[in-house]
Amino acid sequence: DGGITQSPKYLFRKEGQNVTLSCEQNLNHDAMYWYRQDPGQGLRLIYYSQIVNDFQKGDIAEGYSVSREKKESFPLTVTSAQKNPTAFYLCASLVGNTIYFGEGSWLTVV
Amino acid sequence: DQQVKQNSPSLSVQEGRISILNCDYTNSMFDYFLWYKKYPAEGPTFLISISSIKDKNEDGRFTVFLNKSAKHLSLHIVPSQPGDSAVYFCAVQTSGTYKYIFGTGTRLKVLA
Numbered sequence: 001d002g003g004i005t006q007s008p009k010y011l012f013r014k015e016g017q018n019v020t021l022s023c024e025q026n027l028n029h030d031a032m033y034w035y036r037q038d039p040g041q042g043l044r045l046i047y048y049s050q051i052v053n054d055f056q057k058g059d060i061a062e063g064y065s066v067s068r069e070k071k072e073s074f075p076l077t078v079t080s081a082q083k084n085p086t087a088f089y090l091c092a093s094l095v096g097n098t099i100y101f102g103e104g105s106w107l108t109v110v
Numbered sequence: 111d112q113q114v115k116q117n118s119p120s121l122s123v124q125e126g127r128i129s130i131l132n133c134d135y136t137n138s139m140f141d142y143f144l145w146y147k148k149y150p151a152e153g154p155t156f157l158i159s160i161s162s163i164k165d166k167n168e169d170g171r172f173t174v175f176l177n178k179s180a181k182h183l184s185l186h187i188v189p190s191q192p193g194d195s196a197v198y199f200c201a202v203q204t205s206g207t208y209k210y211i212f213g214t215g216t217r218l219k220v221l222a
Contacts, residue, residue: 004153006153031208033210035212041214042116042199042212042213042214042215043154043199043201043212044212045209045210045211045212048208048209050208056208056209058209059211088151090153090154092153094208097142097144097159097161097203098144098156098159099144099156099201099210100156101146101153101154101155102153103152103153104151104152104153106151
């Protein structure tokens with residue numbers, strides 16, 4: 001079964017805790033992305049990575065961190081510095097000129 | 111400052127009629143344009159795309175039009191079906207980069 005796998009689907013955390021969202025792809029895609037969706041604000045780019053061991057900040061990188069140690073994995077850490085972390089997080093990868101998304105992860109901070 | 115705008119947050123059309131979703135952008139350096147469909151609590155699904163060297167691309171019921179001089183992109187769905195009810199996002203790629211920027215989305219409701 002191929003594709004982009006995000007886990008967990010739903011995650012609850014207490015305020016002030018760091019949390020890591022997993023994104024794995026077995027499609028051999030080089031570029032991977034993290035987006036955040038809030039109601040009425042569309043999809044906003046957090047970080048993207050073109051190749052292993054390289055990544056760039058997107059438009060809303062503050063309070064987030066990523067790593068790209070393996071081609072198939074691009075985990076996102078939501079740190080306690082992120083002021084409003086409750087959102088729907090989407091991981092994606094690129095083939096040709098088209099981005100394909102995973103199923104998303106809901107993070108709720110209470 | 112939003113570089114990609116979808117000015118209509120919602121749209122309702124009757125089943126069988128045409129749905130027209132619009133997207134405006136500000137940067138002439140964008141050179142690849144895409145449309146996605148999204149259901150609640152799911153990842154967006156790619157629908158159709160167009161390169162800046164074209165002005166039209168068609169795939170079944172979906173047609174994308176690009177007007178570069180107006181910096182305007184539209185998606186036509188004909189005929190509209192109830193299953194098309196979803197949120198539609200346009201996206202643009204900045205030339206020479208891997209960066210993709212999305213619009214805020216338009217919620218389409220197709221009435222049976």
